Amino acid sequence: MTLHAELRVQRDDFTLELDLAIEPGEVVALLGPNGAGKTTALRALAGLLTGGRVRVGESTWDDLPAEKRPIGVVFQDYLLFAHMSALDNVAFGLRARGTRKAEANVIALEGLRQVGLAEFARAKPRTLSGGQAQRVALARALATSPELLLLDEPLAALDATTRLRVRSELGRHLQNYPGHTLLVTHDPLDAMVLADRIVILEDGRVVQQGTPREVVRQPRTDYVAHLVGLNFYRGVASGTEVRLDGGGTLTIAEPSEGPVHVVFPPSAVSLFPAKPAGSPRNTWQAVVSGIEQHAHTTRVDLAGSPAVLADITTATVAELRLQPGDTLWVSLKATEIHTYAR
């Protein structure tokens, strides 16, 4: 049954106003910048803050204190009990709910087996790697067969390589989990890879939601555009011309009318020392304001009308002898520009 949450929390002058619906088996990612209200939402769902109404089918959790809510939580730093074995950690929630020790241990061992750690049942948390501790935390959260699994930045404490592996493992476990999952993260990759649907929270409100594909293709705020690495503008279209709100005009290939968002990838932008002649492109002059080396490309930040990000090859950087303050010509094909209604 669908889980419905209505979260209304006031903390000093911050207001969280978030409605969520999560289907069984669905993984929803709550993504947002620092201070957007993600932790507040999580705490309200868990019953640790007042202002969270949760309903699953006919039953409501409003009168349930935190420890009675059918919830499993994986925290960013796992919070495993250091003095307990992996098995006792996983059995903890069952024991707290009154399950007898022998039965709790059987369920906990099966949980450890499912995350591939049965042979570590007796290990103490400090002897486990970061990835293993994360799996124990997941097994612990799932041991009580919760209705709602809350993942709070579950990969944040891992180094980049471990993170990659654990992310795909976690994805597999989530696929097998029949309950509702809410993943709280500020890492867009976690959200893109793990979630069926992404809800973007800014300043306590939902600014956009959709499948990872929809969010990547059609960002609706500067924050989302930045996350997915696209040049992003607001403008007003008239046929194949878009007048941008912040200055500048772009020619697009597909005619459109009225207020639109305009996006294109930095890789679609070319830079030239002189005005490129005779092509059906958008060209304008811009000044280099920043140069940043990425893994395989160089990201150039250009001030102009409009300002733009360009990804160019290291060879081009060398050829142009790029320096901050240089004036260049920006060139962009109309066919690379994507517009959608605001």
Ligand SMILES: Nc1ncnc2c1ncn2[C@@H]1O[C@H](COP(=O)(O)OP(=O)(O)OP(=O)(O)O)[C@@H](O)[C@H]1O
């Ligand atoms: N105990 C508190 N009392 C009053 N205001 C608080 C309290 N805790 C958090 N806030 C405020 O609530 C807002 C949301 O904070 P929250 O921690 O939920 O954001 P977040 O999205 O989880 O951010 P981060 O990614 O940095 O963890 C912030 O403006 C914060 O200042």
